Amino acid sequence: MSTLEGTTAVVTGASSGIGEATARALAGQGARVALLARRRDRLEALAGELGERAAVYEVDVTDDDAVATVIAGVARDLGGIDILVNNAGYGSMNPAAESDLAEWRRMVEVNVNGVLGTTHAALEHLAAAAKGPRGVADVVTISSVAGRKVAFPGANVYAATKHAVGAFSEALRQELGARHVRVGLVEPGLVRSELTEGNGAAQDAEQSQELGLMEPEDIADAVVHMVTRPRRAAVNEMLVRPTEQAR
Template identity: 50%
Template structure:
């Protein structure tokens, strides 16, 4: 038998995308905010199909009950307002009480009230900051002690607007940029403790998000822009979340930018 020269080790085997050792979420506990529609709903269903026990939170509890009937696994329905710190803390505690742990938080709750800065209704600015940015911060704050114990993960659903701001999306983009900045600081604080932080930045996704826009001209502009391309589907983003969460423990997918092929910026 031929002998290997001294000092030369065999090349390590690197798993392909289909060979991940930890490609299941069986038994893991995940809390998803903003789960009543769109990306949050699709993500909750995808996580359930992957074997996770999922707590779903949103203000529209009736929609969550419908989701629970569709999911293949165990679902905990929670009426949650992410702008209310006590509501968020209660949701986290209810999740841990029900399932005994918390392995991942998916911060998805958000609103997009696009509009020009001149003559803007600043109450809409407040709503976006409180929901998109502060809401995700409150959820992290409440969940983090449990995630440190489980060496879990935080997934922040951001946006391409967090990278590239544009006219009529100044405040929305500011909230998403803030999510990115907060996530990076969080990552630096907890990565040595085994907690992974993932930022997912979707481009145009076919959801009801643009229906939140109150300015008819801006809503029409957003609708026309979406119709000019093959938009992403919520399931595309859900797949990215599942991908990030099913990597081996030593692999941290910190950022996923997903645009429709047809989206130029």
């Protein structure tokens, strides 16, 4: 029997990059996986590959009501929620004076409010799952190196959002451990994805080309490691950088 056989995992931002790789990896361990994001076509393509283990839920994580409805639907359709991976995120990194305020607000909406809304909706299901046969449930949030330190000025609001989810996650960990809901953070360095290709997230393209970037699967591995520990052990934080990334 695979380690996650019989469990249900929710992965936000499963339509590309780290979320897609994580959904694939969790399904590979035997979990049923709820794929959440806005791009239904991308989710359906992944679900087609994963087969009956996967279910598609088109949702914008910044819409609290829609998220609450979807999370209730996942719990009903897939038999509860054992694992929540808060992965959906957005990054736009520019010097403050050149930044668009709407872009700043969008990062707060997706990276902070999206995590809050999804986690809030899932908590009762996670607590219930922790009382089930597995005896434990998991919340894993994909933060960033930028959630540990501000490595360069253009990281401004992106770093602020990731620091915010780090504080939230630590408070949640302290609160929920006694109920056997583990709360962990994965903090990636630079990963090849639409996020790093589509904007200045790598800060300068030259640097990113000199670095051997990680692949989304490297972060999916970290998530799988966290959620497959014995009930007694909680990996609270994993900082995973490309070998050559200095900061």
